[in-house]
Amino acid sequence: MSKAGEPLLRHEPRRTEKTSERIARRILRDIGERRLAPGTFLESEAVMAEAFGVGRASVREALRILEINGLVTIKTGPGGGPVVATPSTSDYGQMTTLHLQAMGTTYRELLQARVNVESLLAGLAAARPGPEAGRLVTAALEAGQLNSQSDDTTYANSHSEFHAAVSQAAGDPVLALSANAFRHIWSVRVTAVLFPPDQRPSIAAAHDTVARAIVAHDRREAEWLMRQHMEFYQQYCELRYPARLDDIVDWG
Incomplete structure (x- = not known):
């Protein structure tokens, strides 16, 4: 009883x-x-x-x-x-959208989940002992810098790959899978290219500071910097896509 x-x-x-x-x-x-x-x-x-x-x-x-x-x-x-088959983020993301649509989840809520999860993963990456996490994010950062003046698609892929590297560096494959799935759902339904060329240097600088904090194993700083970066992205989306953010995530 x-x-x-x-x-x-x-x-x-x-x-x-x-x-x-x-x-x-x-x-x-x-x-x-x-x-x-x-x-x-x-x-x-x-x-x-x-x-x-x-x-x-x-x-x-x-x-x-x-x-x-x-x-x-x-x-x-x-x-x-x-x-x-090779398990993929896109397949997991597609399955996830079925449940998100049934729950009535909006793209605004999906983006907020990205802010929270990716900030946490940056902190976890910084907290990992050894140099592997730093190597992963530094390699992705350098690749992104090489592609900063490339076409929009190449730039967008490099930007996404940096965030994927941070997720991988965290050493938590379950959270990383979720974060990558959320990012995939977002990019194919809202936009894969968001920031115009004149704002890309500031985005690269934000990535650089996150990478440096991870290399330095400063968990609190890495998490805070990633949250600042993601919240800036979130605010920009509110300005540019306010109506889209109100939409329900669609399946498929």
Whole structure:
């Protein structure tokens, strides 16, 4: 019994798992246990159906679940079949948009999540012992400086790669995956190029200060500088895309 005044805990009944979902989980576990590299062909539907003791329709639906989530690809034609895919940020981001749309999440809320998560990751990167985090962000910073006068697409990619390097340098793959997915959702739905050429030197300077704080292992400074940088970006978006920020994140 609960104590007086405390609400009773209620547990949602567990949904009955479909055969196809059970098979999808077993296929995914098998890929991990066998350490199958991307590009490796899996067994045919017929072989899987016999091994799992189910019909081919259940195997086909299981493979479709994995394909939708970017974990396998299905090659058609002679010699085709299911193939292990390379997990990607874009696939994870696409799956995430389905839930964000169902929740009624706006692009403004998505951007705020980016501010919070990327600031945290910068601090975690600075807190990591050893030189690896500093090497990662410094390499990305130098590549971005080389591309600062390039075309918009190249510049945008370099800008995004610096933020991806900070996420990787943090040493937290779960948070990094989320941050990269949020950035991917944003860039393909709002804009991949935002700051005009005359403002790019100040953005490069902001990246430089973040990188220096990470190299110096100054966690508080790195987190604060990344938050300042992201909030400046956030304010610019409010000025340039206020209506878009009110939109609900769309799936797909």
